[in-house]
Amino acid sequence: xxxxxxxxxxxxxxxxxxxxxxxxxxxxxxxxxxxxxxxxxxxxxxxxxxxxxxxxxxxxxxxxxxxxxxxxxxxxxxxxxxxxxxxxxxxxxxxxxxxxxxxxxxxxxxxxxxxxxxxxxxxxxxxxxxxxxxxxxxxxxxxxxxxxxxxxxxxxxxxxxxxxxxxxxxxxxxxxxxxxxxxxxxxxxxxxxxxxxxxxxxxxxxxxxxxxxxxxxxxxxxxxxxxxxxxxxxxxxxxxxxxxxxxxxxxxxxxxxxxxxxxxxxxxxxxxxxxxxxxxxxxxxxxxxx
Amino acid sequence: xxxxxxxxxxxxxxxxxxxxxxxxxxxxxxxxxxxxxxxxxxxxxxxxxxxxxxxxxxxxxxxxxxxxxxxxxxxxxxxxxxxxxxxxxxxxxxxxxxxxxxxxxxxxxxxxxxxxxxxxxxxxxxxxxxxxxxxxxxxxxxxxxxxxxxxxxxxxxxxxxxxxxxxxxxxxxxxxxxxxxxxxxxxxxxxxxxxxxxxxxxxxxxxxxxxxxxxxxxxxxxxxxxxxxxxxxxxxxxxxxxxxxxxxxxxxxxxxxxxxx
Numbered sequence: 001x002x003x004x005x006x007x008x009x010x011x012x013x014x015x016x017x018x019x020x021x022x023x024x025x026x027x028x029x030x031x032x033x034x035x036x037x038x039x040x041x042x043x044x045x046x047x048x049x050x051x052x053x054x055x056x057x058x059x060x061x062x063x064x065x066x067x068x069x070x071x072x073x074x075x076x077x078x079x080x081x082x083x084x085x086x087x088x089x090x091x092x093x094x095x096x097x098x099x100x101x102x103x104x105x106x107x108x109x110x111x112x113x114x115x116x117x118x119x120x121x122x123x124x125x126x127x128x129x130x131x132x133x134x135x136x137x138x139x140x141x142x143x144x145x146x147x148x149x150x151x152x153x154x155x156x157x158x159x160x161x162x163x164x165x166x167x168x169x170x171x172x173x174x175x176x177x178x179x180x181x182x183x184x185x186x187x188x189x190x191x192x193x194x195x196x197x198x199x200x201x202x203x204x205x206x207x208x209x210x211x212x213x214x215x216x217x218x219x220x221x222x223x224x225x226x227x228x229x230x231x232x233x234x235x236x237x238x239x240x241x242x243x244x245x246x247x248x249x250x251x252x253x254x255x256x257x258x259x260x261x262x263x264x265x266x267x268x269x270x271x272x273x274x275x276x277x278x279x280x281x282x283x284x285x286x287x288x289x290x
Numbered sequence: 291x292x293x294x295x296x297x298x299x300x301x302x303x304x305x306x307x308x309x310x311x312x313x314x315x316x317x318x319x320x321x322x323x324x325x326x327x328x329x330x331x332x333x334x335x336x337x338x339x340x341x342x343x344x345x346x347x348x349x350x351x352x353x354x355x356x357x358x359x360x361x362x363x364x365x366x367x368x369x370x371x372x373x374x375x376x377x378x379x380x381x382x383x384x385x386x387x388x389x390x391x392x393x394x395x396x397x398x399x400x401x402x403x404x405x406x407x408x409x410x411x412x413x414x415x416x417x418x419x420x421x422x423x424x425x426x427x428x429x430x431x432x433x434x435x436x437x438x439x440x441x442x443x444x445x446x447x448x449x450x451x452x453x454x455x456x457x458x459x460x461x462x463x464x465x466x467x468x469x470x471x472x473x474x475x476x477x478x479x480x481x482x483x484x485x486x487x488x489x490x491x492x493x494x495x496x497x498x499x500x501x502x503x504x505x506x507x508x509x510x511x512x513x514x515x516x517x518x519x520x521x522x523x524x525x526x527x528x529x530x531x532x533x534x535x536x537x538x539x540x541x542x543x544x545x546x547x548x549x550x551x
Binding site (some may be wrong): 178184186187189190191192193194195200205206210211285287288289 | 398
């Protein structure tokens with residue numbers, strides 16, 4: 001990995017900025033506590049205090065890491081890896097909604113794209129609705145979807161997956177329409193000279209040509225799907241999942257808990273998108289389109 | 291019209307309706323192509339030569355006159371896969387090997403697996419690319435890719451070959467080599483070839499019949515029956531006979547341009 005050193009440099013810089021910001025933001029509380037106890041703080045005492053508060057305004061990196069370790073690695077070592085306090089458990093809940101929503105969203109997106117490319121009526125009428133659907137704020141729709149689906153008896157994983165699907169089908173539709181239309185007129189003429197049927201042209205020309213576009217869309221769709229799953233966990237009291245942890249943390253002022261859930265969610269996103277990137281690299285290399 | 295006629299065009303016309311008014315791409319074009327002919331179409335841009343070829347391939351639809359291919363309509367000829375079409379760019383799929391690319395029309399037409407293998411081998415030998423089945427298009431030079439494209443057009447034994455400036459994007463030396471090979475191929479397989487080109491030398495070297503066209507409206511200015519022998523080494527291009535025919539072609543082109551001067 002030739003960009004290891006630059007990446008590490010950036011990470012180190014960010015950590016340094018983070019520590020500095022923690023001092024700045026938590027200093028007020030530290031000074032107030034000291035004033036109440038009638039003491040004054042030296043600089044080093046101030047810094048040490050701002051980096052170890054219970055409910056800091058901005059947790060220091062090591063506090064977040066410790067919290068993450070306490071709720072993941074430490075729990076696994078105790079054999080309680082999947083207890084309800086473990087971040088692995090919550091990540092798994094969020095991940096399952098994300099994955100199901102992603103699969104459904106991709107399927108819906110590809111189906112709509114095929115309809116748009118092959119059917120004049122759909123071409124002229126569907127796209128505006130698809131775009132309009134994305135302009136409605138998801139935070140407004142998510143509670144509605146959950147309440148409505150709960151009312152018909154569907155609860156748990158599926159409503160959250162539906163919200164994920166709602167967010168992730170859009171990039172797939174847009175990307176696949178472009179991809180399925182990417183063959184040149186010359187290539188399409190070539191198919192005509194062989195009297196290929198529409199189905200043969202689809203499987204042998206349009207679909208392979210659309211692979212680069214598909215993978216790009218999948219990356220965006222996966223990230224959107226994760227957002228959808230987390231948003232879907234916020235309404236209805238937030239029982240389980242990373243979104244639930246975020247919400248619970250904010251209810252009880254547990255900023256370290258919020259941050260640890262945030263970092264976990266970011267890590268999950270990075271892993272999932274990276275996975276798609278890996279599959280993309282392998283597949284496109286084999287198809288000569290890398 | 292004898293039973294030897296492969297393509298017969300009678301007063302063929304094609305008018306495109308554009309925003310600027312009608313464009314007469316073809317006007318009253320009449321031509322007979324016999325079996326085994328090598329016909330070149332030459333003319334400046336916009337003279338209708340590619341449009342004429344595309345009409346034969348049922349890729350464009352004429353607005354007047356008649357056109358028959360193998361005695362039937364162009365559409366029936368296309369549906370029965372009666373011709374192979376070679377475009378200006380090779381158009382090979384990067385996700386298939388050379389063998390896979392040549393197999394593509396065979397898969398579409400439903401040939402059996404062993405038949406496909408045999409045909410791929412045979413046509414690759416014909417264009418001097420034997421052993422390149424497993425290679426990918428990006429591993430081949432431009433000239434080799436175009437040869438693979440020609441091999442693909444030959445794979446399903448169509449008796450008619452329609453070629454639209456296939457060597458236009460290649461350099462002179464590769465072009466000479468491919469011209470020689472194409473002529474050799476034509477001699478061996480006895481196909482009927484319609485060849486669109488910009489180059490007078492190429493047209494005269496390759497053809498038994500040269501059709502000179504001119505633009506606005508697209509029409510045939512001259513049809514020249516070549517007196518050159520069937521077997522032609524490259525240095526025939528310096529003989530007086532060759533130069534005479536080239537001269538006649540040039541006159542025909544100039545006559546078509548006379549309304550510009």
